Amino acid sequence: MFKFLAKKSRFFWVSTVFFYSFSSLGFSNDEDVLVDPVVLTIPKPSVGIETLLSTRDPIQPIPANDGASLLQVIPGFSVVRKGGVGGDAVFRGLAGSRLNFILDGMEFLGGCGLRLDPPTAYIFPETYDSAKLIKGPQTVRYGNGNSAGVVLFDRSAKKVNGLRAESAVTAGSWGRKDLLAVIEYGSGLMSFEGDFSHGESDDYKDGNGDEVHSAYERDSGSMVFGLQPADDFNVEFDVIVSEAESSNSDRNVDGSLFDRTSFGVLLEKGGDSSKLSLRAYTTAIDHIMDNFNRRTTTNCGSGTDNRCVLMNVARQTDGMRIGLALHVGESAAVNIGADAKQDRHTSRNFMNKSRAVASAFDSAARIKDFESEMVGAFLEVDLTVSENAHVISGVRTDYWNSSRFQNVGNTNTQSLFLGDDDQSLVSGFMRLEITDPNRIVNGYVGYGISERPMDYWEATTFNGITAGDVVNIQPERNHQFDVGINISSENFSSNVSLFFSDIDDYMLTVDAATDSVTNVQVERWGGEIDMRYDVSSYSSLFGSVSYVSADNETDNTPLAQTPPLELQLGLDHSVNEWSFGFLARYVDTQTRIDAGKGTVVGFDRATATPSFYTLAVNAGFEINSQSYFSVGVDNLLDEDYFEHINRTNSSAITGFITDNTIGVKEPGMTLWLKAGIEF
Numbered sequence: 295m296f297k298f299l300a301k302k303s304r305f306f307w308v309s310t311v312f313f314y315s316f317s318s319l320g321f322s323n324d325e326d327v328l329v330d331p332v333v334l335t336i337p338k339p340s341v342g343i344e345t346l347l348s349t350r351d352p353i354q355p356i357p358a359n360d361g362a363s364l365l366q367v368i369p370g371f372s373v374v375r376k377g378g379v380g381g382d383a384v385f386r387g388l389a390g391s392r393l394n395f396i397l398d399g400m401e402f403l404g405g406c407g408l409r410l411d412p413p414t415a416y417i418f419p420e421t422y423d424s425a426k427l428i429k430g431p432q433t434v435r436y437g438n439g440n441s442a443g444v445v446l447f448d449r450s451a452k453k454v455n456g457l458r459a460e461s462a463v464t465a466g467s468w469g470r471k472d473l474l475a476v477i478e479y480g481s482g483l484m485s486f487e488g489d490f491s492h493g494e495s496d497d498y499k500d501g502n503g504d505e506v507h508s509a510y511e512r513d514s515g516s517m518v519f520g521l522q523p524a525d526d527f528n529v530e531f532d533v534i535v536s537e538a539e540s541s542n543s544d545r546n547v548d549g550s551l552f553d554r555t556s557f558g559v560l561l562e563k564g565g566d567s568s569k570l571s572l573r574a575y576t577t578a579i580d581h582i583m584d585n586f587n588r589r590t591t592t593n594c595g596s597g598t599d600n601r602c603v604l605m606n607v608a609r610q611t612d613g614m615r616i617g618l619a620l621h622v623g624e625s626a627a628v629n630i631g632a633d634a635k636q637d638r639h640t641s642r643n644f645m646n647k648s649r650a651v652a653s654a655f656d657s658a659a660r661i662k663d664f665e666s667e668m669v670g671a672f673l674e675v676d677l678t679v680s681e682n683a684h685v686i687s688g689v690r691t692d693y694w695n696s697s698r699f700q701n702v703g704n705t706n707t708q709s710l711f712l713g714d715d716d717q718s719l720v721s722g723f724m725r726l727e728i729t730d731p732n733r734i735v736n737g738y739v740g741y742g743i744s745e746r747p748m749d750y751w752e753a754t755t756f757n758g759i760t761a762g763d764v765v766n767i768q769p770e771r772n773h774q775f776d777v778g779i780n781i782s783s784e785n786f787s788s789n790v791s792l793f794f795s796d797i798d799d800y801m802l803t804v805d806a807a808t809d810s811v812t813n814v815q816v817e818r819w820g821g822e823i824d825m826r827y828d829v830s831s832y833s834s835l836f837g838s839v840s841y842v843s844a845d846n847e848t849d850n851t852p853l854a855q856t857p858p859l860e861l862q863l864g865l866d867h868s869v870n871e872w873s874f875g876f877l878a879r880y881v882d883t884q885t886r887i888d889a890g891k892g893t894v895v896g897f898d899r900a901t902a903t904p905s906f907y908t909l910a911v912n913a914g915f916e917i918n919s920q921s922y923f924s925v926g927v928d929n930l931l932d933e934d935y936f937e938h939i940n941r942t943n944s945s946a947i948t949g950f951i952t953d954n955t956i957g958v959k960e961p962g963m964t965l966w967l968k969a970g971i972e973f
């Protein structure tokens with residue numbers, strides 16, 4: 295308890311001192327309106343293969359305070375719910391190492407063997423400026439394995455002149471409180487950005503009025519310090535420190551510690567015609583899960599009440615990326631580069647101990663149980679074939695190796711080598727893109743191949759590598775066609791993105807006494823359609839459809855963990871400073887299931903997932919060009935439901951729902967208010 299208070303005050307004092315020291319300095323009179331009261335329910339159609347989100351817009355339904363939840367506003371995304379925060383983002387049914395997250399050029403994985411902490415659990419969305427999704431295997435610049443796509447969370451160096459600050463507060467049902475504070479300073483020679491964020495919530499109640507074990511508390515602080523000694527030379531240093539704890543409904547332990555510490559450096563030399571960049575970073579993740587700090591477990595106490603469990607896992611990731619962007623002649627833009635990362639995972643586990651023994655975890659050694667290296671090189675070329683037609687293509691090769699060790703008998707005293715594997719991998723793509731702002735119809739068509747090795751979870755939790763140096767799975771290879779059509783006329787716009795994919799050696803996980811993973815042949819197709827029609831200059835109607843069909847052709851079954859058909863329909867209306875919105879969401883039943891099979895983030899249950907619909911309303915008010923507030927009611931009809939893409943509810947939490955045949959329930963009717971101000 296005291297440790298917790300001490301931690302909280304550390305962040306509180308840092309942020310307070312931070313703000314007061316700057317508030318006396320006088321702010322710039324930047325006229326740009328960066329705050330936007332209009333509540334985002336479906337992102338506006340974008341031209342091309344990318345979808346861009348502003349991370350600071352009010353969003354409905356109100357996202358949890360993490361990266362996965364923010365992305366859920368993009369049609370095609372689902373989130374595997376584990377509690378109130380820290381869900382796993384899934385795009386078109388693919389997650390984990392099939393969907394890369396690059397945070398300010400950093401790539402790292404969480405520590406938890408059961409994915410309590412996907413990389414997005416360490417993202418405090420508002421402390422970044424934007425999130426960009428590139429769909430499909432249609433880029434090779436951002437690491438290995440983005441077969442579903444890649445998501446880039448970035449802090450754009452805003453190049454402010456003078457001082458600028460921004461703050462936002464959010465309050466909502468179930469004790470939800472978020473605070474964001476951003477300060478930026480820029481002169482010709484130097485720049486600074488500091489971000490602080492806090493998020494917390496109590497246990498929420500589902501539509502049936504039952505409490506869901508889901509409370510959380512999160513804090514983060516980050517700083518970027520930049521120097522521009524010359525017009526064509528930029529140096530940045532960055533630091534991120536974050537901590538969190540969360541209750542979880544889908545398992546027998548809670549996350550009582552999620553600590554991240556990252557340091558990075560960026561060097562950029564050159565201008566528009568050619569630019570050399572170097573990014574180097576190091577990230578340390580420290581995570582504890584246990585069954586007594588945030589819940590009551592029977593027979594977990596002192597002496598012979600030795601049913602206490604505590605696992606402390608950690609991962610150290612070091613990486614770098616070097617790139618050269620240059621124009622060759624009039625028509626070719628080339629990106630060539632290389633990246634490398636290595637990570638080392640340790641654990642110290644206390645299984646079925648007394649509370650005193652488990653709580654003394656800090657005196658045990660951390661035992662290495664996994665290490666991995668990946669080195670890659672890429673070439674991507676954007677060729678202008680006519681004024682508005684581009685052919686973009688790329689090729690990438692990676693070398694990967696990993697070794698698995700065992701913390702022998704969970705004694706935390708020795709590490710036993712089990713086995714290793716190494717692979718050389720090749721990925722590539724080619725895409726024709728028509729992007730002419732004067733045309734009504736634009737679009738792209740592309741083909742890509744992405745190849746990835748087993749990840750940490752497939753190698754260890756699911757035993758891809760086992761004792762005696764046995765390697766049980768082959769790398770997975772996705773072949774995918776991507777087609778997109780964008781229509782935009784005076785009062786109508788629409789975006790259609792379709793994909794057709796064959797995956798060789800898809801790594802299918804199997805839930806059993808000893809979890810395993812096996813290679814199968816998979817065929818998938820689907821996509822998203824969104825549209826917007828301006829009924830008048832004040833009102834717009836909009837909607838979206840997303841659907842994926844996926845089959846496991848080896849076993850002649852549906853592919854497990856495939857999201858069902860989803861429809862959204864909404865209305866926006868704005869009058870002067872006010873905006874109003876309405877959103878209806880319908881999610882179909884999912885009967886195409888394969889019980890006990892899935893991915894590293896979830897398994898199908900034995901029964902079909904029921905359909906559901908939700909309604910939500912919102913309003914926004916622009917107080918002046920620098921401040922706003924928005925209010926919303928999510929799940930207006932208090933619908934009692936859970937999503938198909940889900941881990942199964944745990945039955946073991948005293949005082950909570952005990953039905954472990956259903957998924958973790960979503961929140962019931964939720965009220966929220968968000969206010970933002972810019973100086």
Ligand SMILES: [Cu+2]
Nearest residue numbers: 406407410583
């Ligand atoms: Cu964990």
